[in-house]
Amino acid sequence: MFDWTRSCAYDEQQKRRFHTTARSRLKKLAAELALPPGSYDVRSNKAGVAVSGEVTLHHTAVYIQVGQFGMSSGHGILIRTCKGRKNYTGGANHFVALSMLDDIPALAAAVRAITGVGRADADSADRRAA
Template sequence: MRTAIPRSCCSPAISPPSAPPAPTTPCCAAPAPTAWRHCDASPLLSLAIRGVAYDAVAKERFHIDGRKALRRLAAALDVAPDAFDIHSLPGEVSMAGEIVLRTSDLHLELTIGRLREGRELLYRRAGVTRDPAGPPNHYAAMRELIDPERLARRIRRDLELTAPVALPALMTA
């Protein structure tokens, strides 16, 4: 049974004509990091719950928002913008397709649908391994993309990737 699609936190409240106008500040006008994370992930969560099969507009929206979410995750993983490729594979009309982000040592794949419910993000190491079966797959739920920093820490831990070294701040006079 499907659950109701959550209303976006930034959608304006509908008020009767006699009521005073609603405030123009959205409900998530919090500090910048919280505001963009919550608002940008909301459409992806809605699409994951609703599904996009046989809906071309929703499928296009999933691919646009999914690419943005993977770019934010790549930034949280401290991958340089020129060090990764993102490919959108739309698939057939009955499927959502997938969005794939690849670096020299990382493979991320985002898709939605009944078969991947709760496991929409697949991630694994890329490159040459000694195991003929390849590196093992790891999964994360779509809701974990809301906090890309936290998901990046989990990916680093699961795949045993080295965390970026923080450079000391330069002081100027």
Template sequence: MSFDVAFRHQQALDPSALITIGTTLHALSKAMEDCRNAGVDAENDPAVVMLARHFSSVCATRPDEIQLRASCMTRINDLRRSPVLATLAVRGVSYDEPAKALFHNEGLKAMRRLAKVMGLASGTYDVRSNKGGIAVSGEITLHAEQFYVRLSLGLCGMDKEVLFRTCRGRADFTGGRNHFAGVNDLLDPDRFASSLVHELQLDIALPDRAEPLFA
């Protein structure tokens, strides 16, 4: 059953209480929800259109577009210098599904990059993700024929987010003695690959150095 209310029209006629982007966005979202409930086309609803136009008044005192674009570019450069995996390792991802999804996405990228730097051929290794429950970060794993690398948060403390050890094939989930490294080590795949070969005494000849994971 559809139904309509007058409140969005009243807000559109007198938006004086909507003085921030947040309150205006909330009012606009509610107005569009009312349209859906009423079976009204929100794109042509007069109240929705007026509330959308009110954004220009709310943003009138903000910096101009040139300044905003420059700020966006600066922020992008700052974020590129601070890889998200390092940030998530500090803040954690427990009980935060979006952060956890990002952690696993970036972790998988880092593991695939490490496999490439190690010169592993396709089909000779597995990269997998196990998210676990909401209270834990889960883990991302690179499992090759000679070694095993696992990334997880909170299990062993700061600067020990990466566990690595030898193994006897991809069916070996016990492996040799555990070694630990920090997430920042994983983010420097060339150096970390050298550490893996040296510390685990792997019979792997590393290819020429690759491009950095984060420029």
């Protein structure tokens, strides 16, 4: 399991792993939310040597950004609504723990609860109903 709390500051290898892993998890999140291909992009900004930078999933209606910007609070995933992929300010900011990247179904549930975007996997819903 990835150590989301290990600082990326002044550690190029950790920053590379952080961005690679976060990009992979955000792509899994998009699949879990059943976001249509082409309705979102996943991008990475490594920023300077003293910070983690951020990895962003930007959908037409939701903006999710991962970074080590809330480490003292344990938060590092920003979730908010937006109006299109040119909208970078969007709705109210909501934060959840970076560790939620290790539980994509739970993160998807949080995104749905906060934004109303995405749908639960039909197979998962069928299993819960049974």
